[in-house]
Amino acid sequence: MRAGGLPLRSLGDLQDLVRRALLGGPAQGVVSLIAADGIAPEARLDIYRHHVVASLTAALETTYPVVCRLIDRRFFTYAADAFIRSHPPTGPCLFEYGAELAGFLADFPPCRHLEYLPDMARLEWALNVAAHADDAAPISPSALESVAPARVGELRFAFDPSLSLLRSAWPIDRIWRANQAEVGAEPIVNLRAGGVCLEIRRRDDVVGFHELTEADYTLRRALLDDERLDTAAEAARGVDPALDLAGLLGALLQDNVLVGFSLAPGPAAPA
Amino acid sequence: MGRDVTIGARPDGALAGAGIGLRAPHVADVITTRPHVAWLEVHAENYMGGGAARHALTRIRADYPIALHGVGLSLGGADDLDAGHLRRLRRLVDEIQPVLVSEHLAWSVAGGSYLNHLLPLPYTEESLDVVCAHVTRAQEVLGRYLLMENPSAYLRFEHSPIPEPDFLGEIARRTGCGLLCDVNNIHVSAHNLGFDPVAYIDALPAGAIGEIHLAGHSANDADGQTVLIDDHGSRVAPEVWRLYAHAIAAFGGRPTLVEWDTDIPALDVLLDEARHAERVASHACRGAASALAR
Numbered sequence: 001m002r003a004g005g006l007p008l009r010s011l012g013d014l015q016d017l018v019r020r021a022l023l024g025g026p027a028q029g030v031v032s033l034i035a036a037d038g039i040a041p042e043a044r045l046d047i048y049r050h051h052v053v054a055s056l057t058a059a060l061e062t063t064y065p066v067v068c069r070l071i072d073r074r075f076f077t078y079a080a081d082a083f084i085r086s087h088p089p090t091g092p093c094l095f096e097y098g099a100e101l102a103g104f105l106a107d108f109p110p111c112r113h114l115e116y117l118p119d120m121a122r123l124e125w126a127l128n129v130a131a132h133a134d135d136a137a138p139i140s141p142s143a144l145e146s147v148a149p150a151r152v153g154e155l156r157f158a159f160d161p162s163l164s165l166l167r168s169a170w171p172i173d174r175i176w177r178a179n180q181a182e183v184g185a186e187p188i189v190n191l192r193a194g195g196v197c198l199e200i201r202r203r204d205d206v207v208g209f210h211e212l213t214e215a216d217y218t219l220r221r222a223l224l225d226d227e228r229l230d231t232a233a234e235a236a237r238g239v240d241p242a243l244d245l246a247g248l249l250g251a252l253l254q255d256n257v258l259v260g261f262s263l264a265p266g267p268a269a270p271a
Numbered sequence: 272m273g274r275d276v277t278i279g280a281r282p283d284g285a286l287a288g289a290g291i292g293l294r295a296p297h298v299a300d301v302i303t304t305r306p307h308v309a310w311l312e313v314h315a316e317n318y319m320g321g322g323a324a325r326h327a328l329t330r331i332r333a334d335y336p337i338a339l340h341g342v343g344l345s346l347g348g349a350d351d352l353d354a355g356h357l358r359r360l361r362r363l364v365d366e367i368q369p370v371l372v373s374e375h376l377a378w379s380v381a382g383g384s385y386l387n388h389l390l391p392l393p394y395t396e397e398s399l400d401v402v403c404a405h406v407t408r409a410q411e412v413l414g415r416y417l418l419m420e421n422p423s424a425y426l427r428f429e430h431s432p433i434p435e436p437d438f439l440g441e442i443a444r445r446t447g448c449g450l451l452c453d454v455n456n457i458h459v460s461a462h463n464l465g466f467d468p469v470a471y472i473d474a475l476p477a478g479a480i481g482e483i484h485l486a487g488h489s490a491n492d493a494d495g496q497t498v499l500i501d502d503h504g505s506r507v508a509p510e511v512w513r514l515y516a517h518a519i520a521a522f523g524g525r526p527t528l529v530e531w532d533t534d535i536p537a538l539d540v541l542l543d544e545a546r547h548a549e550r551v552a553s554h555a556c557r558g559a560a561s562a563l564a565r
Contacts, residue, residue, distance in 0.1 A: 011397050012349035012381075014428075018390060019381040033393075034426045037465055043494035044426035052388050059387070088384040092343020092356060093316050132320030162322070205323040
C-alpha cells in the first residue's frame with residue numbers, strides 16, 4: 001500500500017488507465033497517482049491529452065486535406081476528435097493511420113447529408129496508400145510467354161501494392177480537382193454529373209489517378225480480388241459484351257501494374 | 272548480446288560536429304543544395320514505407336551520415352514489443368546503415384493503441400526491468416546498440432522513487448546502450464517538475480552519452496502556472512545554450528543535433544543553429560580544458 005492508502009498499481013494497469021484518460025475516458029484513477037507539485041494533476045494530464053488529440057488530428061489532416069477543406073477545419077477537428085477516441089492508431093507509422101475514416105464519416109450523424117464525403121475520404125486514403133506503399137517491380141510482358149495457352153484462363157495476378165480501385169456514384173475526381181490549392185477560381189462541380197470509376201496508384205514516385213471504363217474497372221477489380229482471369233473476363237463481358245479483352249489485357253501488362261502471377265489451383269470458372 | 276554488435280553509441284564515434292533533424296519540407300532543398308552540415312537525423316517511422324520519401328532518403332544517405340531516431344518502439348510499455356514494427360526498423364537500419372540509432376525512455380502503446388506521445392514512466396524497479404528487457408530485445412533484433420533519450424515531462428508520478436538520471440544510468444549499465452542527452456528536455460522537465468537541471472546533467476554517466484539533442488520550447492499556462500512545452504518550434508533558448516555548454520564541459524564534445532518540428536523555418540535557420548552549436552561546444556571544450564590545466 002502507498003502512503004496515501006491507494007494500492008500500488010502495476011505498470012500495465014497504470015498505462016491502461018492513462019490510455020483511457022487520454023482517449024476521453026475517466027481520469028480520476030490517473031489523477032490520484034500524479035504528484036501535484038504546484039500545478040493540479042488534472043492540468044498536467046491535460047497537456048498530454050491535448051497533444052495526443054492535436055497531433056493525431058494533424059496527421060489526419062495531412063492524409064485528408066480535401067475532406068478537411070470540404071467540411072471546414074473547425075468541423076474536421078470536431079469529427080477528428082470523435083474519430084480518434086473511437087479509432088486510435090494501432091501502430092506508430094502515422095501514414096498508416098486513418099483507414100477507417102470513410103466508414104466513420106458515413107455513420108457520423110452531423111455529416112450524413114454530405115453523401116459524397118465518404119467516397120472523397122476513400123479517394124484520399126487511396127492516394128495516401130499509393131504514396132507510401134512498398135516498392136514492387138512489375139513483371140515484364142514477356143514473363144507470361146511461358147504459360148501454356150490452354151491455361152491462360154487460370155492465371156491470377158498480384159498487383160502493384162500502390163494501386164487501389166474506387167467506384168463512386170459521385171464525380172469525386174472532379175470534386176477533388178476543384179479543391180486543389182493550385183486551382184484559382186473554384187469551378188462549380190455538378191454533383192449530378194454522374195459517378196466515376198478510378199484507378200489510383202504511384203508511378204515513378206508520382207501519385208495520381210485516372211478514370212477507367214466500367215468494363216475495365218470490373219476486370220481489374222475482379223483480378224485485384226484474386227479472381228482467375230477467365231472469371232474476371234466473364235464479369236467484364238457482363239458489363240460490356242463487346243469489350244476488347246485482348247486490348248484490356250495488353251494495357252494491363254503495358255501499365256506495369258502487375259507485379260506477379262500464379263497458376264495456383266482454385267475453383268474453375270463457370271463454363 | 273552477440274559479438275557482432277556494432278557500437279554506434281560511443282562518444283569517440285565517427286560523428287563530429289552538429290547535425291540537423293531532416294524534416295519533409297527540407298528534403299528537396301537538401302538534395303538540390305547539398306548544404307554543409309556534419310550529419311542528418313530522421314524519424315525512422317516516417318521512412319518505413321516506399322515511394323518518394325524513402326527514395327529521397329536513399330539519395331541523401333549517399334552524401335551524409337544519417338542517424339535514425341525512433342519514436343514508436345514504446346520501450347517503456349508494459350505490453351510486449353511490437354515485433355512487426357521492430358522488424359521494419361531492422362529493415363530500415365539494414366538499408367540506411369545509420370551511424371546512430373536512438374529511441375526514448377517513454378511509452379506510447381497500451382492495450383493495442385498507439386497514443387503518438389512519449390508518455391512518462393514511474394521510475395520504479397518494475398519499470399526498470401521492463402525497459403531493460405525491451406532495450407535488450409530491441410538491440411538483439413537490430414544487431415546494434417541503441418541510444419536512449421531522456422524525455423520531456425509535464426508530470427511525475429507520486430510513486431517514482433528512482434531519480435531519472437540514475438534510472439537512465441542503470442539502463443545503460445544493464446543493457447550496454449548509450450544515452451541521448453536532450454538538453455532542452457532537461458530544461459523543460461526541470462522547470463515543470465522543479466529540479467536542478469545542472470545537477471541532473473552532473474548525475475548522468477558521461478561515458479554513456481553518445482549524442483546530444485537541442486531544440487526550442489514554448490511557454491504555456493496550466494492551472495495559473497507557467498509550463499514549458501517541448502514543441503520544437505523555435506530557436507534554442509539562451510538558458511538551453513548555457514546548459515548545453517555545461518553538458519559539453521561535463522561530457523566532452525558529443526555529436527549534437529538541432530531539432531525543429533513545428534512552424535518549421537527555412538533550412539538556413541536550422542543550419543545556422545547547428546553552426547552556433549558547434550561554436551558553443553568548441554568554446555565549452557576550450558573552457559573545460561583550460562579549467563583542467565589550472
